[in-house]
Amino acid sequence: MKLVVCGKGGCGKSTIVALLAQQYAQSGKRVLVVDTDESNAGLHRLLGTEAPKDLMDFVGGKKNMMAAFREVRENNTPSPIENAKTIDSIPAEFISGNDGIRLVAIGKIHQAGEGCACPMGALAKQFLAGLELSANDMVIIDTEAGIEHFGRGIDKVCNAILMVIDPSYESLNLAKMVADMAATIGVPLYYVLNKTDSMTGQTLRNTIQDKSRIIGEFSQDSTILAAGLEGRQMPADYPAVTEVMKTLSMLG
Ligand SMILES: Nc1ncnc2c1ncn2[C@@H]1O[C@H](COP(=O)(O)OP(=O)(O)OP(=O)(O)O)[C@@H](O)[C@H]1O
Numbered sequence: 001m002k003l004v005v006c007g008k009g010g011c012g013k014s015t016i017v018a019l020l021a022q023q024y025a026q027s028g029k030r031v032l033v034v035d036t037d038e039s040n041a042g043l044h045r046l047l048g049t050e051a052p053k054d055l056m057d058f059v060g061g062k063k064n065m066m067a068a069f070r071e072v073r074e075n076n077t078p079s080p081i082e083n084a085k086t087i088d089s090i091p092a093e094f095i096s097g098n099d100g101i102r103l104v105a106i107g108k109i110h111q112a113g114e115g116c117a118c119p120m121g122a123l124a125k126q127f128l129a130g131l132e133l134s135a136n137d138m139v140i141i142d143t144e145a146g147i148e149h150f151g152r153g154i155d156k157v158c159n160a161i162l163m164v165i166d167p168s169y170e171s172l173n174l175a176k177m178v179a180d181m182a183a184t185i186g187v188p189l190y191y192v193l194n195k196t197d198s199m200t201g202q203t204l205r206n207t208i209q210d211k212s213r214i215i216g217e218f219s220q221d222s223t224i225l226a227a228g229l230e231g232r233q234m235p236a237d238y239p240a241v242t243e244v245m246k247t248l249s250m251l252g
């Protein structure tokens with residue numbers, strides 16, 4: 001399964017990606033986390049691993065990659081990521097982690113003035129669309145804040161979308177937009193509430209129109225906050241994750 005995790009800035013996407021990854025790995029799945037957020041560079045720490053080399057370098061950098069993809073479209077040449085179609089075939093330097101959880105990062109903005117992030121979006125989509133999984137593989141995709149990933153076509157090549165909703169007006173607004181976009185592309189959408197307390201959790205549940213989409217709630221938790229602050233690996237046995245995994249398992 002390919003699961004894309006989205007939501008507004010700072011709502012807890014990367015944290016929940018890491019929590020899910022840990023628990024899926026513990027349950028015996030082979031987990032691949034794909035980092036498509038070109039701005040944030042700390043996800044590897046939450047997974048307890050090193051940062052891999054950008055997958056963008058595997059396809060020759062931004063400029064070469066766009067030219068190569070144009071060639072694919074116009075002249076039907078082989079895709080530059082033809083050789084990374086399964087988790088096992090991704091060259092070691094572009095993947096970090098261990099047997100349980102592996103991490104691929106599409107590409108990061110490293111320097112001022114290096115151009116827009118469009119090539120990262122194009123590569124993320126091509127890579128995810130072409131990635132062939134075995135039954136035991138679980139791919140979890142971390143995204144940049146907002147809804148750019150819909151524009152990039154990432155959600156369309158995934159099996160489910162998990163939107164993280166924190167207690168904010170912005171998140172509630174975004175939830176409606178994401179619901180419309182998910183319906184347009186026909187990909188199942190679920191919500192998890194994050195950083196709630198008894199009052200804000202209830203307010204979110206009262207306000208969200210399609211309550212049947214809510215499949216989990218992560219309360220504001222000082223342990224998570226401390227791990228995030230220190231860049232430490234997330235725990236593998238977090239109770240709220242079990243509920244989310246149960247619903248997602250029904251999708252296959
Ligand atoms: N349930 C929680 N309880 C306490 N703190 C949390 C919780 N979830 C996330 N956080 C904290 O909130 C902050 C933002 O989390 P995170 O980086 O995961 O969000 P994000 O949505 O990935 O952000 P960005 O949009 O920048 O990628 C971090 O400091 C993280 O530790």
Ligand SMILES: [Mg+2]
Binds near residue numbers: 013037040
């Ligand atoms: Mg993040």
